[in-house]
Amino acid sequence: MKINIDLLPQKTERKDSTVLIIPVAGAVMIFLLAIYVTVSFIHLSSSVAKLGANVEEQTAYLDELNVELLEKQTGTTAYNFVDHYTQLEHVLHSIYQDATVIRKELFSFLPTETEVNEYDYDHAGNVTMVVTFSSKEDAAIYLNRLLHVDMVMDAKIETISLVEQNGFRSLLHVELNSLVGDKQ
Structure with a gap:
């Protein structure tokens, strides 16, 4: 008979849960990061579209103001510029x-x-x-x-x-x- 004296504690197979937590936490982080990037992209693309529309609106308004300023300075509109230059030519020929x-x-x-x-x-x-x-x-x-x-x-x-x-x-x-x- 053999007597075996084992003073070491008995090993019981125990699964380490810490090893499983790291990949799960990484996958959750990647999933949350993907959601954040997607939401940010959608928000930024809608902001860019709004900004583009705003720029077009401001450009159109600026063009209207430039046309009004030109009409006030010269008295020439899109409808009478030919008449304006014809009158100017007539005036010059009446002088010179x-x-x-x-x-x-x-x-x-x-x-x-x-x-x-x-x-x-x-x-x-x-x-x-x-x-x-x-x-x-x-x-x-x-x-x-x-x-x-x-x-x-x-x-x-x-x-x-x-x-x-x-x-x-x-x-x-x-x-x-x-x-x-x-x-x-």
Whole structure:
């Protein structure tokens, strides 16, 4: 017979509940985190949609205010802007002579074989021209013709210089009655 003296406590198989609690707690935490993220996403997407609608509303309101400001500043609306510019053109033509008509008339007095290199006109009635004439006599003829035109108040040749075999380049200054109704 064998006597066995075992002073150690008897082991009974006992399942550790702590080992099972950790995975269950982790799964619950993941589940709660997923619910929180989903609710946050839904809330933020609805907030973004509301903010987008608010931005569109404010932009439309700002556009309306800009249109009102423009109408008050200029008196021009979406319905009368063509009329506004037509009236403005009519007013300008009633004050100033037409620049294209003036240019055509001044060019009509040029002798043959002349070339206009520069032409500058302002509505104050000043014309500056750089013209290449074939001879000095052509420059004098053109100046004489200009002085006999009704709209010309004064005309003078500022400079005249020889250009290589092409003739003479002249700088002319002409003062016109550019206002409608002005006579010499």
